[in-house]
Amino acid sequence: MLSLYHDARTPVHVVPAGVKLLVLAAVGTGLFLVSSIPALTAALVVVLGLYAIARIPWRATGRQVLGLTPFLALIVLAQLIFTDARTAILVGERLLTLVLLANLVTLTTRTSAMVETIERALTPLRPLGVRPERVGLLVAMTIRFIPVIREQAELVRDAQRARGIERSTVFLVPLLIRTLRIADGVGEALDARGLD
DSSP states (O other), X not given: OOOSOOOOXXXXXXXXXXXXXXXXXXXXXXXXXXXXXXXXXXXXHHHHHHHHHTTOOHHHHHHHHHHXXXXXXXXXXXXXXXXXXXXXXXXXXXXXXXXXXXXXXXXHSOHHHHHHHHHHHHGGGGXXXXXXXXXXXXXXXXXHHHHXXXXXXXXXXXXXXXXXXXXXXXXXXXXXXXXXXXXHHHHHHHHHTTOO
């Protein structure tokens, strides 16, 4: 299975998947409890330091952050309009730090290790009707579909540019149609293999 994993031998890569997911959950919760701009800035610097330790190429990270920028800018702008500048900065720093940390976990953890960890963690819930293997499959497919949807978005953008449309408000419609077709094909393939 293709994944976003960046293969390297670094201290960040050798941390077990379960520990990374627990740290991500703890930091994600902690970020929303902190209301100090310097503390959130320090957390962002630490995450960027982890990228350096993990030897993740800055070009790839920058490209992903640039893709996030319009959404982040919209959220910060909404906070500026409805609240104040301090709240807008706090929200922007929290979201940027959390997204970068989640991306780091994905880049430094094999999909198979993440899926196995989630399945093991959910095994005690089997008597309650939870099917860990189904949840694991869902996680693996979600991770796999991130680059697929990005690739489809780039194809739609290229097709619009070829027609002389640089900026279009109808960008989401063809992307949604392409994504639904892929999802339909995957659904049929899973159905053919006996997975409901």
